[in-house]
Amino acid sequence: MLLVRCPWCGDRDEAEFRYGGQADVDYPADPHQLDDATWGEYLFVRANPSGSFDERWVHTAGCRRWFSVVRDTATNEMRPDIPRRRESR
Amino acid sequence: MVADGNTPAPPERLWRNPEPKRNYDVVIVGAGGHGLATAYYLARNHGITDIAVVERGWLAGGNMARNTTIIRSNYLLDASAALYDHALRLWEELHEELDYEFHFSQRGVLNLAHTEQEVRDARRRAFANELNGVDAEWVTPDEISEICPILNTSNLRYPVLGATYQRRAGIAKHDLVAWGLARKCDEMGVDFIQNREVTGFVTDGDRVIGVRTDNGDIGAGRVGLAAAGRTTLLTDTLGIRLPLQSHPLQAMATEILEPVHPCVVMSNHVHVYTSQAHKGELVLGAGIDTHNGYTQRGSVHVIENQLAAAVELFPVFARAHLLRTWAGTVDVTPDASPIIGPTPYENLFVNCGWGTGGFKATPGAGWVFAHTLATGEPHPLNEPYGMERFTSGALIDEHGAAAVAH
Ligand SMILES: Cc1cc2nc3c(=O)[nH]c(=O)nc-3n(C[C@H](O)[C@H](O)[C@H](O)COP(=O)(O)OP(=O)(O)OC[C@H]3O[C@@H](n4cnc5c(N)ncnc54)[C@H](O)[C@@H]3O)c2cc1C
Ligand SMILES: [Zn+2]
Numbered sequence: 365m366l367l368v369r370c371p372w373c374g375d376r377d378e379a380e381f382r383y384g385g386q387a388d389v390d391y392p393a394d395p396h397q398l399d400d401a402t403w404g405e406y407l408f409v410r411a412n413p414s415g416s417f418d419e420r421w422v423h424t425a426g427c428r429r430w431f432s433v434v435r436d437t438a439t440n441e442m443r444p445d446i447p448r449r450r451e452s453r
Numbered sequence: 454m455v456a457d458g459n460t461p462a463p464p465e466r467l468w469r470n471p472e473p474k475r476n477y478d479v480v481i482v483g484a485g486g487h488g489l490a491t492a493y494y495l496a497r498n499h500g501i502t503d504i505a506v507v508e509r510g511w512l513a514g515g516n517m518a519r520n521t522t523i524i525r526s527n528y529l530l531d532a533s534a535a536l537y538d539h540a541l542r543l544w545e546e547l548h549e550e551l552d553y554e555f556h557f558s559q560r561g562v563l564n565l566a567h568t569e570q571e572v573r574d575a576r577r578r579a580f581a582n583e584l585n586g587v588d589a590e591w592v593t594p595d596e597i598s599e600i601c602p603i604l605n606t607s608n609l610r611y612p613v614l615g616a617t618y619q620r621r622a623g624i625a626k627h628d629l630v631a632w633g634l635a636r637k638c639d640e641m642g643v644d645f646i647q648n649r650e651v652t653g654f655v656t657d658g659d660r661v662i663g664v665r666t667d668n669g670d671i672g673a674g675r676v677g678l679a680a681a682g683r684t685t686l687l688t689d690t691l692g693i694r695l696p697l698q699s700h701p702l703q704a705m706a707t708e709i710l711e712p713v714h715p716c717v718v719m720s721n722h723v724h725v726y727t728s729q730a731h732k733g734e735l736v737l738g739a740g741i742d743t744h745n746g747y748t749q750r751g752s753v754h755v756i757e758n759q760l761a762a763a764v765e766l767f768p769v770f771a772r773a774h775l776l777r778t779w780a781g782t783v784d785v786t787p788d789a790s791p792i793i794g795p796t797p798y799e800n801l802f803v804n805c806g807w808g809t810g811g812f813k814a815t816p817g818a819g820w821v822f823a824h825t826l827a828t829g830e831p832h833p834l835n836e837p838y839g840m841e842r843f844t845s846g847a848l849i850d851e852h853g854a855a856a857v858a859h
């Protein structure tokens with residue numbers, strides 16, 4: 365059971381959340397410019413590291429907000445530091 | 454070896470533990486069921502025996518040792534029905550061929566339907582199976598009660614409205630399958646190199662000419678990856694981007710009980726699947742944990758949900774004591790079908806993405822992957838399963854028939 369830190373509600377049981385996969389996968393700026401391979405990659409391919417992973421969670425049974433965390437996929441350790449990209453949002 | 458219903462005592466030695474040679478015709482990464490079956494059919498069907506199977510842990514200690522051993526071939530789409538039924542036909546002869554009893558038990562599988570929409574989908578799948586020559590029947594709740602008397606069909610939040618029934622489906626003793634394959638491969642000259650992790654590849658331009666390991670390089674004419682959940686860690690080193698996510702998948706077993714459970718039961722909707730092992734444990738599984746990870750450890754709420762479902766469906770299970778839970782690391786693709794075929798690197802081939810359902814495919818996967826490695830070309834059965842389908846969009850979407858959430 366993971367203990368997930370919602371930035372608004374604090375540490376909560378994983379069962380309150382839904383998982384959203386890799387963070388910072390932006391919709392292509394100009395989809396018409398993409399060839400099939402790049403489009404396929406955007407749709408289907410995500411990073412799958414053993415180690416540090418920036419990922420999305422949504423606090424479905426709480427404040428219902430989305431947020432990003434950094435989790436080590438080999439140990440499940442979650443770092444409280446806020447991923448880089450959130451600051452620019 | 455005698456098929457007397459008891460697990461035979463393992464012989465003194467089933468395979469050697471040789472020092473690897475400098476070079477092999479074929480190096481297979483991963484001594485799971487698929488790596489073993491691939492080596493077996495390379496030798497048997499193609500006469501290639503200069504093979505090393507390199508394994509980071511112990512032989513067949515990955516998902517092969519952790520799965521719930523359900524074997525069936527009632528998949529919806531033509532490409533899947535052909536591949537999984539080919540595997541099922543091979544299972545039916547494999548133990549004789551290996552001269553090794555692994556208790557393949559065709560006790561039948563019920564896939565339950567709990568909603569009107571599930572009934573429609575399940576019947577459609579049964580009809581599609583019949584058209585593809587795969588045995589399948591639609592059975593009513595009364596018939597289900599005859600097949601599996603301990604199953605509660607009516608006093609439920611989601612009553613059982615019917616099920617598909619595949620009589621040829623069943624279970625096999627997974628460890629014995631691995632040992633039987635390994636013994637035969639060893640007899641034919643295949644080297645198993647255990648406790649050695651492949652960390653990358655030796656390349657010459659865009660050709661792969663060997664593998665790097667944590668204890669030196671091994672040259673290879675061709676390399677086949679059968680590394681299940683850890684495949685992308687290797688393909689990433691070459692910049693090959695595969696559509697795979699690795700997830701924990703859990704299972705559990707109770708204490709040993711008298712025979713009470715005559716078949717296999719799977720429910721996609723309330724999400725549990727069950728059978729009784731030869732030794733007597735009730736074996737239970739469900740879907741993946743949603744987050745990805747390599748911990749070989751899942752979350753407790755997944756276990757709670759499936760136990761709640763199991764006890765509703767099987768009131769007698771409430772008295773059983775849970776003894777063990779464990780998890781594997783399974784590699785899941787976006788269309789719930791495997792990837793088997795060449796890569797952008799010459800001489801490098803992948804067999805991966807079997808997710809939660811690759812044990813049933815073991816001999817079939819080995820057969821087609823051996824063909825691919827021996828000839829450099831996919832076998833007709835794995836032709837649709839190349840990685841290019843994620844560019845062309847010709848997906849093999851088997852989520853519904855996968856029977857577990859992933
Ligand atoms: C809990 C659970 C229940 C399941 N239930 C079923 C079921 O009922 N029916 C079914 O059909 N399927 C089931 N599966 C899925 C099935 O186990 C897998 O699809 C199948 O085992 C995958 O093929 P494999 O045997 O090659 O994988 P594995 O046995 O995992 O083999 C891969 C091997 O590669 C090795 N390896 C990885 N990386 C490296 C490296 N870099 N160097 C060297 N070696 C490496 C690993 O150590 C491992 O031994 C289940 C899986 C789990 C975890
Ligand atoms: Zn919150």
